[in-house]
Amino acid sequence: MLLEKNVRNIPFKGILFLIIIVFELTGFDLQQVNAQVNKIKKAIDVKHYTITVSNRKGNSQDTVYYSKQHQLTWDDFRGTPRAESAYSAAAFTGFGYNGEVKYRGDTAIINIVMDVYFIQSYSWVRVDAKSDYALAHEQLHFDITYLITERLKKRLREIELDSDFDSIIQYQYLQSYREMNRLQERYDNETRHGIVVSEQLRWQTLVKNWLEEIHQ
Template sequence: MKKILFYTICLIISGLQAQDVTIPWSSSYKLSWNDFKGPIDENSEAVATTASGITFGYSLKMKGQSVEGFTTTVKTYFYPEKSWYKPNQVDENVLAHEQFHFNITELFARKFRKKIAELKVSNTIKESLNTLHKRINKDLAAMQKRYDAETNYSINKALQNKWQLFIAEELNRLKPYSH
C-alpha cells in the first residue's frame, strides 16, 4: 500500500508568515521603491530593509514504513509589507543594494536545491532535509550580514559593485537549480 505524506516547513527570515503578500524572485523582475510597503522603522539607523526568505516543503512517497521517494519545493519571496525605506534618504544605489539582498536569498535557494538533488532516498531523508534546511538558512543569514558589513550598507560603491558581480556570477553558475 502506497501513501504520500506531505510536510510543509516554512522558515523565513525575521519570522515572516507564508500567508503574507509576496513577490516571487524572478530574474526578469527588479524591485522598485513601490514594492516597499511596510511601516518605516524610525528608530533604525538603516535607510531601507528588504524582507525576503526561502519557503520549503517536501513530500515523501512511502511503502509501509519505508521511504521510496521524495519531492521538494523551494521558493524565494520578497515580503512588501515587511520591507520599508526612508524616502528622503535613499537613492538608486540603495535600491540596487536591496535588490541584491533579494538576489542573495535566491542564490541560497539554488544552493539548497543543488544539495537536495545530491541526497539519496533513505528512511532518514526527512531528518536530512530538515538539517539541510537549517544549515542553508544559517549560511544565508551569515552572507546577508557579511554583504552589509563589507559594502557598508551600500556606501562603499566599489565593494558593492564587486558583490553584485559575484552574486550575478553565482546565480548564473547555479542556473540549473533555478525553478
C-alpha cells in the first residue's frame, strides 16, 4: 500500500522544517523513516564540500578501461567492420562517471569514479589494415578521451561546490563530452584519419604536451 508519513517540527539550528516523506511499503517501517530523516538532516547541516576523483581500473568482459600501462592491440578490436564505411578501422571510446556522497560532521565528501572506456565489440578493423601506424592512430583517439577526463577532473577539484553539487558535476560532465567530440573530430580532420603522417606526429606531440601540462 502507499503510505504517506508527515514528519513535522524537526529543529535544525532553531529553524523548523516540514519534511514530507512518501514510502511505498507493505507496512509501516519506522527505521526506514528515521534513516531518511537523518539523511536529510545531514544534507541540510552541510557547510563544506570536498571532492575526490579517481579512475576505474581493470577491464570487464567487453570493456577496456584506460590505463597508462595498457596500450591497445588489434585483439581489442572485436567488432565487425562496417561494409558501408570508407575507413579502415574505428575505435569506440567514451567516458562516464559514478559518484557517492558521505557526510562527516558539516562536510559533504563527494567521491567520483571516472570510467574512461574502449568498447571492444563496437571497435573494428579491416584485416588488411592492421599496421603499427594505424594502431597508433586509434590509440590516440583513446588518449584524447583520457585527456578530456583529466581536464574534467582538474576542473572538478578546483570548482566551488554547493548544495547543488550534483547539477554542477553533471553540467561539467556534459561540457567535457562536447569538448571530447569536437577534439576527436578535429584530430581526424587535420590528420585526414591518419593519412597525413606529419599531422599524425604533430597530434601525438600535442596530446603528450597537453597531458604533461595537466599533471604538472
